[in-house]
Amino acid sequence: MRFALRLHINKQAFGNMLPINYQYEQSAAIYHILARANEQYSAWLHENGYVLDSGKRFKMFTYSPFKIEKRRVLGEAKRLCVLSDTVEWQISFLPEKSTEKFVQGLFAQQTFEIGDRLSRVQFQVQGIEVLPSPEFAEEMEFSAMSSISLRHFREDGTIEYLSPADSRSREIVQVGLLSKYEAYHGKPYAGDLNFDFNVLNEPKRKLITIKQGTPEETRIAGYLCQFRMKAPIELMKIAYESGVGSGNSQGFGCLRVR
Numbered sequence: 001m002r003f004a005l006r007l008h009i010n011k012q013a014f015g016n017m018l019p020i021n022y023q024y025e026q027s028a029a030i031y032h033i034l035a036r037a038n039e040q041y042s043a044w045l046h047e048n049g050y051v052l053d054s055g056k057r058f059k060m061f062t063y064s065p066f067k068i069e070k071r072r073v074l075g076e077a078k079r080l081c082v083l084s085d086t087v088e089w090q091i092s093f094l095p096e097k098s099t100e101k102f103v104q105g106l107f108a109q110q111t112f113e114i115g116d117r118l119s120r121v122q123f124q125v126q127g128i129e130v131l132p133s134p135e136f137a138e139e140m141e142f143s144a145m146s147s148i149s150l151r152h153f154r155e156d157g158t159i160e161y162l163s164p165a166d167s168r169s170r171e172i173v174q175v176g177l178l179s180k181y182e183a184y185h186g187k188p189y190a191g192d193l194n195f196d197f198n199v200l201n202e203p204k205r206k207l208i209t210i211k212q213g214t215p216e217e218t219r220i221a222g223y224l225c226q227f228r229m230k231a232p233i234e235l236m237k238i239a240y241e242s243g244v245g246s247g248n249s250q251g252f253g254c255l256r257v258r
Contacts, residue, residue: 001099001241002092005107006127007066009085017119018066018080020073021209023146023251026063029112030091036106060094060180062243062254064145079119086126090145092254094184094242104128116213134257136237138194139230141258147206147222148245149252161221163203170197173244177235180242189234196230200258210250222252 009016019025067090070083093099110125134140150162150172162169174195181189203223210218222245229239243253 001095001103002090002131002133003103003107004129004131005089005091005125006129007087007089007123008126009082009087010111010122010124013122014113014115014120016082016121017074018082018114018121019116019119019212020078020080021212022080022114023065023208024210024212025114025116026066026089027250029114030061030063033106033110033112059249060184060238060242062092062146062248063251064090064254065251082121087123090131090254092241092243094180094238100130104130134240136233136240138233138236139228140236141200141226141228142239142255143226143258144224144253145256146251146254147208147224149220149222149247150245163205164197164223164225164227165199165203170195173197173229174231176245177231177238180238181235184238189232191232191234193232194230195235196228198228200226200228208252220247220252222247226258 067088068080068082068084069087072081072083073079074081091103093103107125107128111122113120113122115121148164150164150166150169152160152162152168152172154160162172174193174197178189178193203225206222206224208220208222210216210220229236231239240255240257242248244255245253247253
């Protein structure tokens with residue numbers, strides 16, 4: 001289930017300058033809002049099959065970058081000057097049970113901040129809309145709203161970030177969707193698996209800095225592209241609602257139908 005949040009920018013609070021790399025800070029804002037309703041959130045996770053007997057939580061959601069109509073990039077300062085008064089932010093959750101009521105109640109009229117030590121912006125939620133689901137089919141075309149991160153572990157344990165055009169990417173995407181299916185439904189996918197994954201344009205590499213300016217700073221490579229995927233409808237829905245590749249709950253792999 002996907003939501004579009006309409007956010008008002010309170011420029012009087014901290015100004016209108018975002019760091020160019022604000023993706024991780026979006027994730028932190030989501031978790032901060034969820035933490036405010038901890039008991040309700042835990043109950044909602046259990047209701048939607050998110051918690052296994054081991055207690056491990058599967059974060060089956062993803063989100064888009066901010067849709068900013070008017071902006072100016074300050075390259076040397078690595079800042080994004082937001083000229084619009086409002087922006088749109090899409091957040092997508094896999095589960096259906098009680099999601100609409102829970103998310104709307106949780107995010108309604110919230111105020112939160114996105115930024116780093118140098119600059120930040122205060123956002124106020126003015127409205128939240130449930131977006132209609134696409135008509136899912138066994139073959140669909142998508143565009144990546146946020147970069148897709150495909151991790152391949154080398155024999156020495158190091159990570160290689162693959163382009164979606166790499167022949168090894170097909171298996172990584174497939175295995176990821178099957179793992180999410182098993183985690184969410186509590187059992188492996190048992191139907192016919194007719195899967196394929198093909199890019200439709202030249203993928204554009206994008207480096208995202210996570211936890212910038214801290215000892216835990218990490219750079220993750222992802223790719224923006226358009227692609228055609230063939231998969232059972234159950235897996236197609238998982239891809240759309242919770243993203244493809246890794247790091248979906250940090251904003252990677254959020255899709256829109258092409």
